[in-house]
Amino acid sequence: MASETTKSHPYHMVAPSPWPAIGSLAALVMAFGGVWYMQEGPIWLFVQGVLILLWVFYRWWRDVVIEARSGVDHTDTVRHGLRMGMVLFITSEVMFFFVFFWAYFNATVPFLSGVAHDVWPPEGVVPLDPWSVPFLNTVILLSSGATVTYAHHMVRLGDNKRAARWILLTVLLGLIFTGFQAYEYVHATFPFTGGIYSSTFYLATGFHGFHVIIGTIFLIVCWFRARAGHFTPEVHVGFEAAAWYWHFVDVVWLFLFASIYWWGSLSYFTPA
Amino acid sequence: MMADQETAVAGGHDGGHDGGHGHHPTGWRRWLFSTNHKDIGTMYIVLSLVAALVGGAMSFWIRLELLDPGIQFNVFGAGEEAAYFQFYNVLVTGHAFIMVFFVVMPALIGGFGNWFVPLMIGAPDMAFPRMNNVSFWLLAAALVLLLVAAFTQGGPGTGWTIYPPLSNADFHPGAAVDLGILSLHLAGASSVLGAINLITTIFNMRAPGMTIHRMPLFCWSILVTAFLLLMAIPVLAGGLTMLLTDRNFGTAFFDAARGGDPVLWQHIFWFFGHPEVYIIIIPAFGIVSQVVSTFSRKPIFGYLGMVYAMVFIGFVGFVVWAHHMYTAGLDVDTRAYFISASLVIAVPTGIKIFSWLATMWGGSIDFRVPMMFACGFIFLFVMGGVTGVALANAGMDIAFHDTYFVVAHFHYVMAIAAVFGMFTGFYYWIGKMCGRQYPRVLARIHFWSFFIGVNVVFFPQHFSGMAGMPRRIPDYPDNYWGWNYVSSIGAFITTASTLLFFFIVWRTLTAGEKVPANQWGEGATTLEWTVESPAPFHTFEELPDMTDKQADE
Numbered sequence: 058m059a060s061e062t063t064k065s066h067p068y069h070m071v072a073p074s075p076w077p078a079i080g081s082l083a084a085l086v087m088a089f090g091g092v093w094y095m096q097e098g099p100i101w102l103f104v105q106g107v108l109i110l111l112w113v114f115y116r117w118w119r120d121v122v123i124e125a126r127s128g129v130d131h132t133d134t135v136r137h138g139l140r141m142g143m144v145l146f147i148t149s150e151v152m153f154f155f156v157f158f159w160a161y162f163n164a165t166v167p168f169l170s171g172v173a174h175d176v177w178p179p180e181g182v183v184p185l186d187p188w189s190v191p192f193l194n195t196v197i198l199l200s201s202g203a204t205v206t207y208a209h210h211m212v213r214l215g216d217n218k219r220a221a222r223w224i225l226l227t228v229l230l231g232l233i234f235t236g237f238q239a240y241e242y243v244h245a246t247f248p249f250t251g252g253i254y255s256s257t258f259y260l261a262t263g264f265h266g267f268h269v270i271i272g273t274i275f276l277i278v279c280w281f282r283a284r285a286g287h288f289t290p291e292v293h294v295g296f297e298a299a300a301w302y303w304h305f306v307d308v309v310w311l312f313l314f315a316s317i318y319w320w321g322s323l324s325y326f327t328p329a
Numbered sequence: 330m331m332a333d334q335e336t337a338v339a340g341g342h343d344g345g346h347d348g349g350h351g352h353h354p355t356g357w358r359r360w361l362f363s364t365n366h367k368d369i370g371t372m373y374i375v376l377s378l379v380a381a382l383v384g385g386a387m388s389f390w391i392r393l394e395l396l397d398p399g400i401q402f403n404v405f406g407a408g409e410e411a412a413y414f415q416f417y418n419v420l421v422t423g424h425a426f427i428m429v430f431f432v433v434m435p436a437l438i439g440g441f442g443n444w445f446v447p448l449m450i451g452a453p454d455m456a457f458p459r460m461n462n463v464s465f466w467l468l469a470a471a472l473v474l475l476l477v478a479a480f481t482q483g484g485p486g487t488g489w490t491i492y493p494p495l496s497n498a499d500f501h502p503g504a505a506v507d508l509g510i511l512s513l514h515l516a517g518a519s520s521v522l523g524a525i526n527l528i529t530t531i532f533n534m535r536a537p538g539m540t541i542h543r544m545p546l547f548c549w550s551i552l553v554t555a556f557l558l559l560m561a562i563p564v565l566a567g568g569l570t571m572l573l574t575d576r577n578f579g580t581a582f583f584d585a586a587r588g589g590d591p592v593l594w595q596h597i598f599w600f601f602g603h604p605e606v607y608i609i610i611i612p613a614f615g616i617v618s619q620v621v622s623t624f625s626r627k628p629i630f631g632y633l634g635m636v637y638a639m640v641f642i643g644f645v646g647f648v649v650w651a652h653h654m655y656t657a658g659l660d661v662d663t664r665a666y667f668i669s670a671s672l673v674i675a676v677p678t679g680i681k682i683f684s685w686l687a688t689m690w691g692g693s694i695d696f697r698v699p700m701m702f703a704c705g706f707i708f709l710f711v712m713g714g715v716t717g718v719a720l721a722n723a724g725m726d727i728a729f730h731d732t733y734f735v736v737a738h739f740h741y742v743m744a745i746a747a748v749f750g751m752f753t754g755f756y757y758w759i760g761k762m763c764g765r766q767y768p769r770v771l772a773r774i775h776f777w778s779f780f781i782g783v784n785v786v787f788f789p790q791h792f793s794g795m796a797g798m799p800r801r802i803p804d805y806p807d808n809y810w811g812w813n814y815v816s817s818i819g820a821f822i823t824t825a826s827t828l829l830f831f832f833i834v835w836r837t838l839t840a841g842e843k844v845p846a847n848q849w850g851e852g853a854t855t856l857e858w859t860v861e862s863p864a865p866f867h868t869f870e871e872l873p874d875m876t877d878k879q880a881d882e
Contacts, residue, residue: 068456081515141533252581
């Protein structure tokens with residue numbers, strides 16, 4: 058059969074893989090461990106699940122990188138599909154953040170809800186000053202958007218070495234951002250369990266922060282890959298996906314800054 | 330272009346390392362580690378059949394309990410009525426979750442979608458075969474979590490809508506609801522990954538010449554469904570996360586006492602929930618379109634109208650959610666908007682119904698079993714659609730809300746209709762999937778007994794509902810007894826018919842007669858009928874060229 062040795066189509070027929078099944082098992086362990094922990098049990102089972110899952114991620118995506126490097130599997134068509142998949146994934150993430158903004162506006166805009174607050178922030182809540190650390194973080198994150206774009210230009214010029222340097226700079230900006238967010242959380246006067254203001258603030262910014270950390274890890278992987286010379290001017294889907302993801306968390310932050318940090322504290326900092 | 334040529338050349342001498350080509354995995358590895366769309370589709374269908382037994386048993390228990398007024402089966406003993414009422418609610422909840430997430434979706438989207446989207450567009454597999462497998466196994470993990478939840482600390486008795494405050498830590502302390510939430514998280518992750526996979530496959534892997542407007546309607550239905558999944562499931566995930574942190578970590582999203590809003594949950598849930606019911610029914614539209622066309626031996630009437638009716642239904646499905654919330658205290662303007670928007674959906678659904686009828690009109694109709702189920706689908710869907718138009722009106726819905734009229738409506742329009750879609754697909758494609766034909770006489774008995782059974786179950790519920798019979802309660806006043814009794818008789822017929830179906834599956838697999846590549850003759854024009862039956866492990870390694878073919882020819 059001719060198809061034993063050649064393929065006449067541009068698609069990637071992936072070999073069987075243990076990672077999906079093991080990853081699902083890890084998710085099941087995480088779920089049981091998480092419930093056990095929430096029911097006042099120990100946390101080790103949850104951590105166990107997380108560790109297996111991280112190992113699966115490492116092995117699975119290591120396989121993807123090997124396939125990409127083979128020069129056979131990732132044809133133009135396959136790479137087009139991979140980029141499409143990333144765009145669709147980011148679309149689903151947009152809808153995930155949409156809910157947390159909905160919860161926030163539901164609490165603040167009377168048009169949307171019968172129980173929206175007349176006074177926001179609610180009495181007793183001292184919000185963070187948007188033009189202090191949050192604005193600094195805005196500048197940091199926007200700058201990181203610029204540096205990752207510059208890294209993209211370097212990749213397109215075929216200069217992996219300089220690309221790596223600019224990716225590293227992006228990673229550092231991401232880490233500084235995360236550090237400042239942690240600092241803000243530690244010093245915020247409103248506790249996590251302090252009611253609807255805290256709920257919307259911490260879950261919206263918290264999930265954003267979590268996504269920044271994921272994006273940072275994604276970029277760190279790209280840094281290693283750039284140093285190893287993996288990217289060519291034509292073929293660098295992994296880096297493109299990381300950069301798109303980074304821009305996505307960047308845009309989410311702009312909405313967070315404008316609506317929760319700035320608009321949400323207007324009445325507190327500029328009393329009528 | 331350069332890269333393309335390079336890889337084509339490189340592929341010439343290095344295809345051998347590709348497990349997908351040389352060797353077929355065997356034994357348990359073939360299934361557990363699968364990257365084959367047909368095997369994964371088969372696993373989805375098996376999971377659906379297993380879950381259907383559990384979900385079906387739950388509904389049978391519900392109907393047995395409601396056969397007479399009073400409490401029939403208090404398994405917890407005298408003096409433990411509250412525990413049994415909770416158990417009854419867990420049955421209702423479990424029935425809904427299992428049927429929606431673990432029976433209909435896996436069968437129509439995971440099962441038939443996986444099997445036939447690549448075959449119909451002439452692609453050798455799905456775009457992301459490994460991710461395809463994780464979609465399946467995450468769903469298996471989710472089913473384990475849900476079943477464990479049902480047996481944990483009284484189980485989740487919240488209904489599938491999980492409304493707080495009933496679902497919060499005051500009224501559902503313990504782990505059951507948390508396990509249910511995490512089950513839905515995993516099922517949701519499975520669905521989102523599956524949706525990404527199906528969309529990418531359809532956009533990126535159609536055979537040469539198969540333009541998007543030549544694509545079979547089943548593929549269109551899956552495409553629309555996948556977009557609904559992609560946009561709706563993350564909204565549920567966000568809401569579930571808020572519920573989880575409200576229950577366990579002290580947030581106040583749905584806690585009115587601390588500035589939160591329980592109605593927000595209803596908004597979030599139904600922003601997901603309404604597209605979700607279209608996720609269930611739209612793939613059935615696709616299957617019915619293929620079958621009606623095949624057995625009328627005509628191309629589908631108004632192909633483009635059918636396509637964009639589905640697209641429009643999908644789009645409008647996102648902006649009608651609050652018609653599930655007319656009694657939640659929304660102001661009158663809001664309700665007026667949601668009434669008009671909901672009624673608009675009758676237009677594209679009308680386009681679909683009349684296009685199916687127009688396809689049959691003047692056709693050479695062959696009433697094989699799939700065609701019988703397709704006609705049954707159209708009847709049931711129209712029945713449920715008519716009561717849907719009634720319920721879309723807030724003024725009427727305030728009277729009907731939480732009565733069996735609503736139960737009758739949604740079981741006709743999306744539950745039973747979707748199950749008829751599944752049976753349509755099963756009888757249409759089982760020959761392609763296993764290479765053997767179903768036993769014809771038994772299949773006809775299955776159709777008639779099932780059709781009569783479900784109508785005897787659900788038609789009387791219109792009457793008991795209009796009389797005021799409430800949902801989600803195991804006991805009721807004596808004056809509702811008559812129609813409840815009739816409805817429960819229907820449950821016996823339906824259950825017997827379902828057992829017959831499982832017998833038919835067994836007979837087909839073990840003793841069915843062998844079928845040729847195209848068992849349906851000239852009416853079956855889509856690409857899956859060009860490959861042998863059963864479809865070999867790998868198909869379309871040489872891509873079919875559709876350049877000169879007409880749409881639907």
